[in-house]
Amino acid sequence: MASGVYFCDIKGKPILSRRYRDDISISAIDNFAPLLFELEEESSVIPPCLSHRDVQYMFIQHEDLYVVAISTSLQTNAAQIFTFLHKLVAVLGDYLKTVEEESVRDNFVIIYELLDEMMDYGIPQITETKMLKQYITQKSFKLVKAVKKVKAVARPPTTLTNSVSWRAEGITYKKNEAFLDMVESVNMLMTHQGQVLRSEIIGQVKVKSRLSGMPDLKLGINDRGIFSKITSDVVNDGEPSSITSGKKKLNVELEDLKFHQCVRLSKFENEKIITFIPPDGDFELMSYRLTTPVKPLIWCDVNVQVHSQSRIEIHCRAKAQIKKKTIANNVEILIPVPDDADTPSFKYSHGSIKWVPEKSAILWKIRSFSGGKEYSMAAQMGLPSISGNEKPKFKRPVQVKFQIPYFTTSGINVRYLKITEPKLQYKSYPWVRYITQSGDDYTIRLN
Incomplete structure (x- = not known):
């Protein structure tokens, strides 16, 4: 648990703080700036956790701010604290739009209210922005005038005292629908001969819930043994987990598996079934990563x-x-082309081509590319800096972007998505969509 949370400027000096426990001195944060300065002088890489006289300083950097949590216990769950700090910045972003030193100084009242509600006695409590906005209604840079009538004062919704703190009660829709998108991004590095040097798949299961009441959803994944005989621990929004079978490694090995807090982990660990009461609106239900070899798409x-x-x-x-x-x-x-290339001319069999001089590159666009098809293009350009037949060296790789609907590279598929609401018992419509796309690093080396 955290003894206190502090917002410090880029030099490490505190500008706002909230102490939850009295096991640390008020001046404990004053040691953070010297420790930070000392590490910056010694090394360019600063660890996210510093220790000084049995006091642990765990921090993240965002814009020109350091968000620091201080603890004295060596048994503190560091992963939980770092997760809370990142969630705190995300919630502040929803309230303040930009989280930086100036916005923190201008909105200390809102931040103090959020710190009081999001953590109690150093233990994280409410971290869902939708729930917090039901009773912390102040606008950024403006203070809400005092309300004379007690009845008009915003009060915490009763949902916060229940186990389902991420969903409010009384939600109604005329048409009850749930949209599930399974998105896989492929990152790959290849040589110009076609050899794959590195490949990985980053998967996300995104849900858009437009369901009334308190629906209970059950998600079934295809029977490829992906979730069977799992020996390692999986946690909600927690640390990465490596998933293997009891006897041998599975064909599909999920290395980083993370669930939204709405997923019942005990049910998943015992029966390998994903059941949950969803938040209202858009959220990420599950994410995973695979490093199994993949051929270029x-x-x-x-x-x-x-x-x-x-x-x-x-x-x-x-x-x-x-x-x-x-x-x-x-x-x-x-x-990519050399920086001083000019006067381009193109020949191509499909799509469209244009020269992008600000990127020193040629952009070839193909709107629809059917499987098994092959297209070609040729470009001629002037190059004043080249004399003779010397071949220029390309420092930048070829970058490829694409989207493939109704397809997953890993082979993971949804078998069913069941929706039940015991009280309302309405008719619901689940929709499932698959998308495979290029990641941020799908590249081919030229030399």
Whole structure:
């Protein structure tokens, strides 16, 4: 548990604080700035946890702020405290829009109220913005005038005292629907010969709930043994977990599995069933990561030829290495060129091409790319800095972006999504959608 939470400026000096326990001195935070300065002088890498005279300083940096939690117990759950600090910044972002030193100084009243409600005696309590906004109604940079009538004062909703603190009571919709999106982002690094140097899949299960009352949802995943015989621990919004089977590693190995707090972990650990009462609106139900080898979904073969008279020629052959009935949408291939290249001319079989001089690159767009298809393009550009047939060196890789609907690279699929509401017993409509897309690092080296 945390003894206190502090907001410090970029030099480590406190600008706002909230102490929850008396086991630390008031001046304990004064040691944070010297410790920070000493580490900055010694090393460029600063650990997120500092220790000084049996006092632990756990902190995160956001913009020009340090958000620090102080504890004296060596048995403190550091992962829980760091999760709370990140959640605190996210909640402040919903209230203040921008979380920085100036906005903290201008909105200390709101921040004190949030600190009082989000943590009690150093233990995290309420961290859902939707619930906090029901009774902390002040606007940023403005103070709400005092209310004369006691009846008009905003009071904490009764939901906060229940086990389902992330959902309010009395929610109603004319049409009850639940939308589930399984999104997988593929990151991959390849050589120009086609060898995969690194590949990973980052998956997210996103839910948009438009359901009345207190619905109970049950999610079933395909029978590939993904969740069977799990030996490692999985926690809500907690530490990464490696999932393997009892006898051997599974074909699909989920390395980082994290659930929203609404998921019943005991039910999942005992029966491998995902059951939950969802928050209202959009939220991320589950996230995971896989590092199993994956073949390139969109492959590009780029060949550079240098001719005499300061002229360069670039040939690119793109192929969709997916099933024939599958279509990749909004494919973008960004091919780097030398910084001083000019006067481009293009020939291509499909899509559209344009020169992007501010990025020193050629952008090839293909709106619809069917599986098994192969397209090619050629570009000629002037290159004043090249003399003879010397081939230029490319420091930047080819970047590829795409989206493939109705498809998951890992093979994970939803078998069913059941919705029940014991009191209202209404008719509901669950919708499931799959999307595979390029991640932030889907690249092909040229040299």
